[in-house]
Amino acid sequence: MTIYDIAKKAGVSASTVSRVVNNKPGIKPETRQKIEELLKEYGYTPNETARGLVNRSSKMIGILITDIRYAHYMDIAFFVEQELSRAGYTCLIVNTGTTDESKVDAIHRLAQRQIDGLLTVGSTFQCDAVKEALAKSFPDIPIAMANGYLPLPNVKGVLVDEYNGVMECVKLMQENNHHKIAFIRPNSTPANLNKQKGFLQATREGKAPECADWIYQAATSLEEGYRVTQQILREHPDVEGLMFCEDEAAVSGVRALTDAGVKVPQQVNVIGVDNTRYCEICNPKLTALDNMMLEMSMESSRILLESLNGNNPPARIMLFSRIIQRETT
Amino acid sequence: MTIYDIAKKAGVSASTVSRVVNNKPGIKPETRQKIEELLKEYGYTPNETARGLVNRSSKMIGILITDIRYAHYMDIAFFVEQELSRAGYTCLIVNTGTTDESKVDAIHRLAQRQIDGLLTVGSTFQCDAVKEALAKSFPDIPIAMANGYLPLPNVKGVLVDEYNGVMECVKLMQENNHHKIAFIRPNSTPANLNKQKGFLQATREGKAPECADWIYQAATSLEEGYRVTQQILREHPDVEGLMFCEDEAAVSGVRALTDAGVKVPQQVNVIGVDNTRYCEICNPKLTALDNMMLEMSMESSRILLESLNGNNPPARIMLFSRIIQRETT
DNA sequence: ATTTGTTTTGCAATCGATTGCTTTATCTGC
DNA sequence: GCAGATAAAGCAATCGATTGCAAAACAAAT
Numbered sequence: 001m002t003i004y005d006i007a008k009k010a011g012v013s014a015s016t017v018s019r020v021v022n023n024k025p026g027i028k029p030e031t032r033q034k035i036e037e038l039l040k041e042y043g044y045t046p047n048e049t050a051r052g053l054v055n056r057s058s059k060m061i062g063i064l065i066t067d068i069r070y071a072h073y074m075d076i077a078f079f080v081e082q083e084l085s086r087a088g089y090t091c092l093i094v095n096t097g098t099t100d101e102s103k104v105d106a107i108h109r110l111a112q113r114q115i116d117g118l119l120t121v122g123s124t125f126q127c128d129a130v131k132e133a134l135a136k137s138f139p140d141i142p143i144a145m146a147n148g149y150l151p152l153p154n155v156k157g158v159l160v161d162e163y164n165g166v167m168e169c170v171k172l173m174q175e176n177n178h179h180k181i182a183f184i185r186p187n188s189t190p191a192n193l194n195k196q197k198g199f200l201q202a203t204r205e206g207k208a209p210e211c212a213d214w215i216y217q218a219a220t221s222l223e224e225g226y227r228v229t230q231q232i233l234r235e236h237p238d239v240e241g242l243m244f245c246e247d248e249a250a251v252s253g254v255r256a257l258t259d260a261g262v263k264v265p266q267q268v269n270v271i272g273v274d275n276t277r278y279c280e281i282c283n284p285k286l287t288a289l290d291n292m293m294l295e296m297s298m299e300s301s302r303i304l305l306e307s308l309n310g311n312n313p314p315a316r317i318m319l320f321s322r323i324i325q326r327e328t329t
Numbered sequence: 330m331t332i333y334d335i336a337k338k339a340g341v342s343a344s345t346v347s348r349v350v351n352n353k354p355g356i357k358p359e360t361r362q363k364i365e366e367l368l369k370e371y372g373y374t375p376n377e378t379a380r381g382l383v384n385r386s387s388k389m390i391g392i393l394i395t396d397i398r399y400a401h402y403m404d405i406a407f408f409v410e411q412e413l414s415r416a417g418y419t420c421l422i423v424n425t426g427t428t429d430e431s432k433v434d435a436i437h438r439l440a441q442r443q444i445d446g447l448l449t450v451g452s453t454f455q456c457d458a459v460k461e462a463l464a465k466s467f468p469d470i471p472i473a474m475a476n477g478y479l480p481l482p483n484v485k486g487v488l489v490d491e492y493n494g495v496m497e498c499v500k501l502m503q504e505n506n507h508h509k510i511a512f513i514r515p516n517s518t519p520a521n522l523n524k525q526k527g528f529l530q531a532t533r534e535g536k537a538p539e540c541a542d543w544i545y546q547a548a549t550s551l552e553e554g555y556r557v558t559q560q561i562l563r564e565h566p567d568v569e570g571l572m573f574c575e576d577e578a579a580v581s582g583v584r585a586l587t588d589a590g591v592k593v594p595q596q597v598n599v600i601g602v603d604n605t606r607y608c609e610i611c612n613p614k615l616t617a618l619d620n621m622m623l624e625m626s627m628e629s630s631r632i633l634l635e636s637l638n639g640n641n642p643p644a645r646i647m648l649f650s651r652i653i654q655r656e657t658t
Numbered sequence: 659a660t661t662t663g664t665t666t667t668g669c670a671a672t673c674g675a676t677t678g679c680t681t682t683a684t685c686t687g688c
Numbered sequence: 689g690c691a692g693a694t695a696a697a698g699c700a701a702t703c704g705a706t707t708g709c710a711a712a713a714c715a716a717a718t
Contacts, residue, residue, distance in 0.1 A: 002674055013698045018676060028696060043465065048441045049387060050674030052378045053703045060421075068397070069407050078398050081424055090442060092389075093422040095410055112377045113419060136372065222609055251610050258612070280551050281580050283587070283612035331704055342668045347706060357666060379704035382673045 001044045009042075010035050021046060052114055061304070062115040063093045064106060066124050070220060070248065071276035072293060076121045076146050079297035087305055089116070100129040111137035117304050118143045123191030126150060142307030146300035147191070147291070149316055156303045158317045160291040162191065162273070165321035166198035166243065169289050170206070172329055173241040173269045179208040181241035181269075182232050184216045184225075184249060192245050195273070199243055214239075218249050225249030229256035240268055247272035251282040254328060270328040284327030291321045330373045338371075339364050350375060381443055390633070391444040392422045393435060395453050399549060399577065400605035401622060405450045405475050408626035416634055418445070429458035440466035446633050447472045452520030455479060471636030475629035476520070476620070478645050485632045487646045489620040491520065491602070492527040494650035495572065498618050499531035501658060502570040502598045508537040510570035510598075511561050513545045513554075513578060521574050524602070528572055543568075547578050554578030558585035569597055576601035580611040583657060599657040613656030620650045 003021070007014045012031065019027050020035040021044075027035075038044075052058040061084050065073050081091045092113060096106040103125070110118070118138055120130075126148045134143060135152055142154055149157025173181055183199040185192040196215065203211045214236060218228035225248060232239055233256075242257075244250035250272030257264050264270060264284055272279065275290035296319060303313040332350070336343045341360065348356050349364040350373075356364075367373075381387040390413050394402050410420045421442060425435040432454070439447070447467055449459075455477045463472060464481055471483055478486025502510055512528040514521040525544065532540045543565060547557035554577060561568055562585075571586075573579035579601030586593050593599060593613055601608065604619035625648060632642040 003676095004674080014675080015677075015699080016697060019697090022676080024677095026696060031696080045437075045441050045466075047382075047443060047674050049378055049381045049443045050703090051676080053376075053382055053674080053705085054676050056703070058378060067407070068403060068410075069400075071398075071400075074398060074403055078396070078424060081397075081422070085423070085438070090421050090423070090438070092419050093410070094414070094419070095407060108374075109414070109419070112374050114376060114378045137374075222606070255610075255612060277551065278610055281584075281607055281610045283584060332706095333704080343705080344669080344707075345667060348667090351706085353707095355666065360666080376704050379673090380706080382675090382704080383706050385673075 001042050002047070003044075006035065006038050006042065006044055010038050056114070057116050058114045059089050060113060060115045061089045061091050062110040062113065062118045063091050064096050064103070064110075064118065064120045064125065065093065066096050066098050066103075066122055068093065068095055070246075071278060072246070072274040073121050075276070075293050076297045076300075079294060080119060080121070080146065080301045083298065083301035084119075084305070098124065100127065103127075103130055104133040107133040107137050115141065117141050117308050119300060119304055120145045120148060123147045124189055126190050142304055144300045144304035144307070146296050154307075156307060156313055156315055156317075158296055158299045158303070158319065160296065160319045160321050162195045162289070162291060162321060163198040163201075165289045165291065165323075166195040166273070167202045168323060169271045169273075170199055170202035170241075170243055172287075172323060172325075173243075173271070174202070174206045176265070176269055176329060178240035178269045179206055179211070180214075180236065180239050181208070181211050181243055182214040182216055182236065182239055183211075183243045183245075184218050184228055184232075184253070185245040186218060186220045186224075186249070195245055220246050220248050222248060222252040225252030226256045229253040230260070233257075233260055233262070242268060242270045244270070244272045247274045247276045247278045247286060247288055250288070251278045251286055254282055254284065254286060265328050271323075275324050279324070279326060282328075287326045287329040288324055289321050290324045292319045295319050330371050331376070332373075335364065335367050335371065335373055339367050385443070386445050387443045388418050389442060389444045390418045390420050391439040391442065391447045392420050393425050393432070393439075393447065393449045393454065394422065395425050395427050395432075395451055397422065397424055399575075400607060401575070401603040402450050404605070404622050405626045405629075408623060409448060409450070409475065409630045412627065412630035413448075413634070427453065429456065432456075432459055433462040436462040436466050444470065446470050446637050448629060448633055449474045449477060452476045453516075453518055455519050471633055473629045473633035473636070475625050483636075485636060485642055485644055485646075487625055487628045487632065487648065489625065489648045489650050491524045491618070491620060491650060492530075494618045494620065494652075495524040495527035495602070496531045497652060498600045498602075499528055499535070499570075499572055501616075501652060501654075502572075502600070503531070503535045505594070505598055505658060507569035507598045508535055508540075509543075509565065509568050510537070510540050510572055511543040511545055511565065511568055512540075512572045512574075513547050513557055513561075513582070514574040515547060515549045515553075515578070524574055549575050549577050551577060551581040554581030555585045558582040559589070562586075562589055562591070571597060571599045573599070573601045576603045576605045576607045576615060576617055579617070580607045580615055583611050583613065583615060594657050600652075604653050608653070608655060611657075616655045616658040617653055618650050619653045621648045624648050 003014045003017045007017045096103045131150045145157040218224040272288040275288040279286040279288045306313040332343045332346045336346045425432045460479045474486040547553040601617040604617040608615040635642040
C-alpha cells in the first residue's frame, strides 16, 4: 500500500494524500475525511525509508554499547531506548566489543545508516580511536555520551563525579575502622583512573598510606573478581577492605571472601560501583556507589533530543554519585 | 558524498560508480581502479536509505523483547545481534513491555521501518494479540521466534522442552528426598503452563501428590520472589522444595529462606529456570534448568538468516534443556 | 575500410515519499 | 453574471541509489 494506491482509490493525487497523512493544511475537510477512511481501511503505513530519503532524517538513533550483557550498561540502554522511542525514534543498538578496532568498526557500520543522532553508553568510548572515528564518520549529527565526554563540537556528555564518590566510599570504610584497602579496576580507562585518584586521595589522608600500592586489575567478570580476591588475600592477608570499580567482580569478591572463611563485613568491607541488581542478589548484599544510572539515562537522552530539536544544551553535565549502604560495610 | 559527486570527479556516470561500489562486472579495470581510489579518498559510504528504497530491503532486523533488563532475554539478544550483524544486518531492538497493547503497539511502530526480518525473544509473544498483529503488519517477511512459536506461514520457532525439563527438576528434588514442592510462575503464559504440566506430572508420580495445589504466582523480580517465598513458608511450613519458572525470583527465594533461618539445600531445595548469571551470584549458588540460551540464539538467528536467503528451514525446532546442579539441591 | 562481435559506459525509469509552484475550483461582493 | 480573491488540488522535481536497455567504443575478422 503506497501513497499512490491510496490516491488512485480516492481519485486524488499523491500530494493530497501525503498532505493528509502529515496533517498539512489546505485540504478540503470532506476530502481529508474520505482519504483518512481509506488510509485506515487499507492499513496504510508510511514507508519510512522513502521518507528518510527526502527528509534527510531517518528518525533512527544509533546506540553504542561495548557489551549489553553488563547489567549497568543494559539498564541505561533500556531507559534510553524508552525515552527515545517515546519521542518517535527507533534505536539501533550495536554491541561494539571492547577493543579499539571493534569499536571503530561498529562506528563505520553505523555510518551507512542515515542515523539522526548517536548515543554512547559507558566510559570506554572516551578514547582517541573513537574520537577520530566519530569526527570522520559523524561530523554533523548530535552525539550524546552517557558516562563520557569527548571534545568534539557535536558531542555532549553526561558525567558522574566518581572521584569524590570513590573517595567517600574509602572514607566510609575508614570510618568503620577498616584502613587497609585494596583497589581493583578492570582496566585503565580515564574513568577508572579517575576513580583510582579518588582512592589514592583517601588512602593518602587515611591511616594506612601504604595501600596506595594495593592496586589490582580484574576484568568485569565473576571469574576475575574471584581470582583477584584470592590473590589479594594471599598477598595481603591483613586486608580490611576491597574497593571495586564495578559490581560484577565485587559480588564475586564477596563470595571469594566468605568461601575463604573471611567474615564480611566484620573482617573485610567490600564496595562496588554501579549499584546494579547484582548488589541485591549478593549475600551479604553489596554496598555500592550508585552512579545514577536513571538520571544518567534521562539526562543523556534529554540532551540528545534537545540537540536534535536544534537547541544547544550544555556540553557537559555532571551528576553526583551517592553510596547505597547495604550489608558489606 | 553521493555517487554523483564521485561520478563527476571521475568523469563517468553514476551507473558506473554504482557498479564499482557493488562489484558488478563489465567495468574496465582501469576505470574501476580509478573510481575505487576516489571512493577511498573521499570516504564514500553508500546511503543505505536510498539503497533500501530501490532494493526493497533495508538490511535491518527488528528484535522484539518484552524487557531487555531480564538477564536471560538480554543474553539472547546479545548473541542474536552478534550473529545478525556478522551477516550484515543491523538490529532494531525494541522493548515491548509485557501487556498485549504495548506489544501490538511496538509491532506497529516497527511496521513503518522496512525491516527485512523479525525476531522475537521470549515465550510471551505466543499470544493471539501478537499473532494477529504480526499477520497484519508483517505478512511476508520471515519471522523467527526464540523460545516461541505461532502458527503463521512465515513464522519459524525454536522451542525448549521445558515440560520434561521441569519434570526432571522435580524428580531431582524427590530423589534428594524432598517431596513437598511448591511451583511458582510469573504468569500463565503457554510456556509457563507447560512447565506447570511438567511439575504436575512429577508430583502426581511422587510421594506428595497434594502439592499439585501448591501453585503460586510471583512476577519476575527480586521483591516478588522474596514475598512469595515468605507466603509459602507461612502457608506450608513443611515445604521441602521450590520450583521457580525463572531465576530472578528464585535467587530472591533463596535469600528469603536463609533470612528465615531455613537451611538451603538441607531443608529446602530451590531450582530456577534459565540459568542466568544470577545463579552464580546467588549464595548458595542456584541450581537451574538451563534452557539452552546460546543454542537458542544461534538456532533462531540461523533459521531467520536461512529464511532471508530464500531457504525454508523447519517451522519448529525443539531443544532439550538440562539441569545445571549447583548448591541449592 | 567495413562489418561483426564484444566490452564499456550512459540514459532514463524506478523505489515511495515530500513540497514549491502552478493550475483549477470555489467563494465573495458588486 | 463577472472580476478578483482565496481555497483546494495537481504537476513535477527531488532525495540517492539500482538496473534494463540502448548507445558508444573498441577489437577482431573479412
